[in-house]
Amino acid sequence: MNCYKFRDSISLHIDKELSIKDINRFNHHLETCSSCRVMFQGTLDVVSSMKKLPSLTVSTDFGNRLQNRIIREQSRKETNKRRIAPVESLGLKPRYAVASVAALVAILFISVSFFTGGNDNFPAIGDTPSLLTREVIPQEEDPFPQSHSPASSLAAGSRADSSSNQLPIIATHPQIPENQIRQVSGK
């Protein structure tokens, strides 16, 4: 047995976990190596000292403090029960009630978004080639020719008599002056 193996076996020897064969090798090395002997004796002293350490007890008010914590915990539980009771009286568990309300709100929101698709303030789906901006550009003159196509009516800008759309389509209209595009699309 070399010193490395001996060192690894010290605790096993102290705790009587070594086989008889390994005990013999251990003892043989112990007799022949003084540094390992010092290490072994030192470890024995440490283990022996730790077993002699005085046993501690909790402080005198430990029980009272624990009792107070338990009482506070019970009060907290009672308070929570009272909060949950109205929801439970409807036959709902609180977490399901919250989930139900959240789902209802989501459905309402989606419905509103869907059914307001034809609103004048919003472009109809499929009618709008592209929108660079939602800004309404006030114009004194109507630079764009009147047209019955939905795209051009969108590009007409803000006109009081426009019944279809008040948001101008700037970028795709061939007649839109270049400076107008830059003015509107950049922010």
Added chain:
Amino acid sequence: MTESSFPSSTKLSKEMSDKLYSDEELISRFQGGDEYSYIELVNRYQDRLINFTFRFFGDREDAEDVVQDTLMKLYTHKHYYRNIAKFSTWIYTIASNLAKTELRKRKRRPQKLISQMGLEGQNWDVPDEDRTNEEIEVQFNETQIQRAMMTLPLHFRTAVILRDIQELSYEEISNILNVPLGTVKSRINRARLQLQEELRHVNETRRT
């Protein structure tokens, strides 16, 4: 359990002890609603746990806080215990995890002095000549052992405390720490070797 109905622990612990319920029987009764069983478990484990946590922290206040937290966990999470492991394994696991969490918090706080460790009654002066050599040695050893213990890495310290102070078996320590048996043996051995190295150095310094 209201404040007025909280039973006297001293009286009831004797009754419980007389009947010699095992820890597993007590926790089972507690899970069934018998809060007197909880008191008995507290009485059985509070001192054992304080010895574990105090050697872990070296600070009495922190040690008692962790024991309180452990016993509160036992109260609020009693149904988490399943009778597939020993109760002692379960409660030491809780205490060990809470101790590690507290230690991480402490690392962010200023370190306390050795003199604040709560080793009341320890003689920090030159030993009195009237004392026997054995008394002096034991006193010196406790302080120095605790100091040496604090130099150990956390996982070594936990293992050696559970083995040499709490006197648990290797198997139980393996279950508590959730590491293989070989790892437990290795940690204990390395912890002991490091302690003996530390204490030998201290002794040599004292002699010079």
